[in-house]
Amino acid sequence: MSTQAPAEAKRHIPELTSIRAIGAFGVLLTHAAFWTGNYTDDWTGRLNGRWEIGVTIFFVLSAFLLTGHWLDRLADGSSAPLQRPPSVSRYFLSRAKRVLPGYWIAVTVAFLVHVGDNPPATGGGFSGWLRSMSFTQTLQFGWIHPGLSQMWSMVVEVGFYLVLPLLGLAMWTLARGRFKAGPILAVIILFAAIGPVWTVFSHEVEALPVVSRLWPVAYFDWFAAGMILAYGRRVGWRANLPMCWALAFGFFIASTTTHAGPATLVPEDVYQALWKTLLYGLTAVFFVAPVALNVEVGWLRHPAMVWLGEISYEFFLVHVLVMDWVMSEMGYQVFQGSMLAVAIVTAVVSIPLARGLRWVTDVMTGRGGPVSPWGSKV
Numbered sequence: 001m002s003t004q005a006p007a008e009a010k011r012h013i014p015e016l017t018s019i020r021a022i023g024a025f026g027v028l029l030t031h032a033a034f035w036t037g038n039y040t041d042d043w044t045g046r047l048n049g050r051w052e053i054g055v056t057i058f059f060v061l062s063a064f065l066l067t068g069h070w071l072d073r074l075a076d077g078s079s080a081p082l083q084r085p086p087s088v089s090r091y092f093l094s095r096a097k098r099v100l101p102g103y104w105i106a107v108t109v110a111f112l113v114h115v116g117d118n119p120p121a122t123g124g125g126f127s128g129w130l131r132s133m134s135f136t137q138t139l140q141f142g143w144i145h146p147g148l149s150q151m152w153s154m155v156v157e158v159g160f161y162l163v164l165p166l167l168g169l170a171m172w173t174l175a176r177g178r179f180k181a182g183p184i185l186a187v188i189i190l191f192a193a194i195g196p197v198w199t200v201f202s203h204e205v206e207a208l209p210v211v212s213r214l215w216p217v218a219y220f221d222w223f224a225a226g227m228i229l230a231y232g233r234r235v236g237w238r239a240n241l242p243m244c245w246a247l248a249f250g251f252f253i254a255s256t257t258t259h260a261g262p263a264t265l266v267p268e269d270v271y272q273a274l275w276k277t278l279l280y281g282l283t284a285v286f287f288v289a290p291v292a293l294n295v296e297v298g299w300l301r302h303p304a305m306v307w308l309g310e311i312s313y314e315f316f317l318v319h320v321l322v323m324d325w326v327m328s329e330m331g332y333q334v335f336q337g338s339m340l341a342v343a344i345v346t347a348v349v350s351i352p353l354a355r356g357l358r359w360v361t362d363v364m365t366g367r368g369g370p371v372s373p374w375g376s377k378v
Contacts, residue, residue: 013294014300015291015301016061016288016309017310018300019057019309020061022057023055023057023312024315026052026054026057027052027150027319028315028350029048029051029339030048030051031319032343032346033045033048035323035334036336036337036338037334037336038339039263045263046260046263047256049262050255050256050260053252053283055153056222056283056284057287058153059156059219060222060225060229060284060285060288063160063164063223063226063230064226066161067164067167067227067230067231068230070164070172071184074172074175074178075179076179078178082177085169085172085177088169092161092165097365098313099157101360101364102317102357103317104133105360106317107133107148109321110146110147111129111145114145114147121145122143122145123137123144124145128143129145132145132151135154135155137155138155138215139211140211141209141210147324148321150316150319150320155214155215155216156215160219160220167187167227170187171183171187188231191223191224192220192224192225195217195219196274196277198217198220199218199270199274200270210266213266214265218277222280225285226288229292232292232293233292233294237293238293239289247286248283248286248287251279254279255279255280255283308351311351311355312354314353319346322350322353323342325349326345327342330345
């Protein structure tokens with residue numbers, strides 16, 4: 001392990017933006033597989049379902065980028081001048097400006113599209129709209145509205161946004177404003193432990209709804225993996241690209257076995273849930289690690305990939321609603337049709353809509369998409 005110069009550690013890394021595009025298209029593939037009935041009870045069906053690994057990649061990236069702001073402000077040595085912690089109010093304002101306008105537009109459009117459903121859409125009505133707008137739609141089963149099934153992960157993401165300042169302040173307080181490995185790693189490890197503990201708890205306590213397995217606390221270990229990468233970048237860890245990506249591929253293939261459960265979002269038992277969470281986390285962290293730790297990847301620097309990464313959030317917001325329309329226009333009933341055809345047509349329609357939504361939200365907020373000092377728009 002070697003130590004990086006500050007200028008090197010803070011250079012712009014377009015590959016991180018491109019990885020967002022890969023995550024978004026992974027989510028698209030798994031939804032296309034579900035909509036067309038390709039979540040079959042065999043290896044191919046499990047492989048189709050496992051493209052949801054894109055969500056894990058999003059979580060690891062978010063934690064890596066946002067935690068970096070806290071770690072960068074910790075003083076390097078005992079004689080270094082102390083800085084103030086990052087502004088919590090500015091942090092929340094930045095998150096709100098980036099996340100809420102596009103999300104609220106997508107939610108409102110989905111409710112308008114399904115307003116005439118008879119019987120009413122699941123999670124419909126004014127109360128359903130309020131729940132979706134306030135990120136509380138996963139508190140009970142049946143509150144997720146059509147066209148918005150992917151938004152459970154936004155509830156998780158927002159949950160992490162809310163707790164990150166607490167984690168940052170804990171690290172800051174315990175380390176007394178200095179970059180000290182012990183306190184920082186202790187906070188991250190304790191945070192990571194919450195995920196598997198909640199997974200066991202939510203499977204064993206019958207009073208909890210099944211949907212509690214999708215609550216933010218169940219995924220804190222994935223965010224902790226991104227936080228570990230942020231720590232490693234700060235202290236100068238290095239990564240070998242072929243080895244890391246070979247490990248990521250191996251863990252991903254392992255996740256397609258029956259040990260991680262069937263091709264469904266929620267595994268059948270606690271052991272499958274723990275294995276799936278572990279294997280997804282390892283896949284994502286080894287996939288992201290080389291880029292996070294300063295390995296250049298030429299094809300991820302291609303302008304087209306970076307451009308797609310810049311609109312990946314908006315693509316994520318609109319693609320399920322678009323897929324509903326695509327299935328109808330292609331004459332497919334639910335659980336039939338070509339997975340690849342639906343994915344391609346949905347992407348072709350969603351990309352310009354995502355770009356338009358990004359432009360609208362940037363105009364609304366006056367936000368031009370500032371770049372994190374760690375190399376990606378956040």
